[in-house]
Amino acid sequence: MSGRWLRIGLAAILVAGIAVVVTYRDHLDPAALEAWVAAAGWAGPVVFVALYAVGAVFFLPGSVMTLAGGALFGPVWGTLLNLAGATLGAALAFLVARYLASEWVANRTGGRLARIIRGVEAEGWRFVAFTRLVPLFPFNLLNYALGLTRIPLVSYAVTTFICMAPGALAYTYVGYAGRQAIAGGETAIQTALIALGLLAAVAFLPRLVQRLRGPTEWLDAAELARRLDADQSPLVVDVRGADEFEGELGHIEGAVNIPLDELEDRLEEIPAERPLALVCKTDRRSLAAARQLRSRGYPDVAVVRGGMTAWRAGEGAPSEG
Structure with a gap:
């Protein structure tokens, strides 16, 4: 019984948190977020990763955090910290979904949905890699959906970290380029052009992955x-x-x-x-x-x-x- 009430309480917190984020997402201020993290001093990177992870659980738009990471920490450290926060958040959402609903889904799904879940489980890390490399799948929703399968957590987390790297680098660099543009200087235009090139490469990535994947x-x-x-x-x-x-x-x-x-x-x-x-x-x-x-x-x-x-x-x- 205690386990049941724990699940109910966790689900209530999750729903309430998501509702608050969805309601006020248009009022999010990236500048205020940057100032808050910067004010944390040496603990700023840890605070940032924690905020990114919690935001992923509650459906905070990942683009806001990724751009802020680039502006705060630059293209290299920003990419690593963004990846760390996104992967931790993805793992937390994955575990929440598995704890709350995977058993219920396994016992009650049938027909097409059951076949899709079995197919995803058979693909395992390869399916995770495909959905992370092709940035067309909603990140936050996908974290919970994959938690309903029996894909191992370690495979899921490692594949998520590695395969999100191209997109994380591109969007982190955009945040860095924005900060450079505000600051001005001779390198601002060059930085902006590099950011555009990385975004173009990420936009082309779905087609490239489809070609490389080919028929089984x-x-x-x-x-x-x-x-x-x-x-x-x-x-x-x-x-x-x-x-x-x-x-x-x-x-x-x-x-x-x-x-x-x-x-x-x-x-x-x-x-x-x-x-x-x-x-x-x-x-x-x-x-x-x-x-x-x-x-x-x-x-x-x-x-x-x-x-x-x-x-x-x-x-x-x-x-x-």
Whole structure:
């Protein structure tokens, strides 16, 4: 019973704190924050990291703290302190979510959500790395969402620290450039240009990560045929239209036909715990489907090279038309 009331009390504090931050977030004064931290003297870096961590738990915009870190401590120490504060805050939010709700979620989720969670857990640190390198996922919300999975805390924290570094460096440098611009001097313009270059690099990072990540695996048609004869055979997902599925090229026996434009609405038909082999006429739609499935937490996705064209050319087994 005491554990239950502790959870209720912690949840109440969390909700109240988030409500206060969301209500007054437009009144946050970065200059006042900088003055407060600077007034702490030698303890300023410790105070800053603690404030950053608490702010992350209560949904304080991380950009405010990161820019302030750059202005206060410069590009090098500012980046390190920003990373320390953000990682500590991410770990705290992760633990709060795990303590408050992970057991409840595990016992009550099913269907698509359960499959997504299992897929995220199977990816583990790789999923954390992807979401941290691509700064399109809400930082504060993601911390709590990942706490509902069984990803190990150490892997989560280490990956968060390493993979947030590019974005932290860029935004810290922006804060540093702002302070230099206010102070004036010959280096202000050069500093601003470097900050813009770093921001441009971070903006390009999502596309680069997608390219480097690529499909989980390429499968030749002959290799797919061999795997289909094995005990742990992949599920073949044919992403062509229904007319193509029954058309001239036919389809692979046992394949599930889910056209690419229907994939998002039919994820419940695809088990996240089973290996997937994606096939279309050639490769284009299969690659798009692979990216979509990986973004939804499916860990084991392969693309059949050459698709049904290669399969029908005799590189795989006979198809059914």
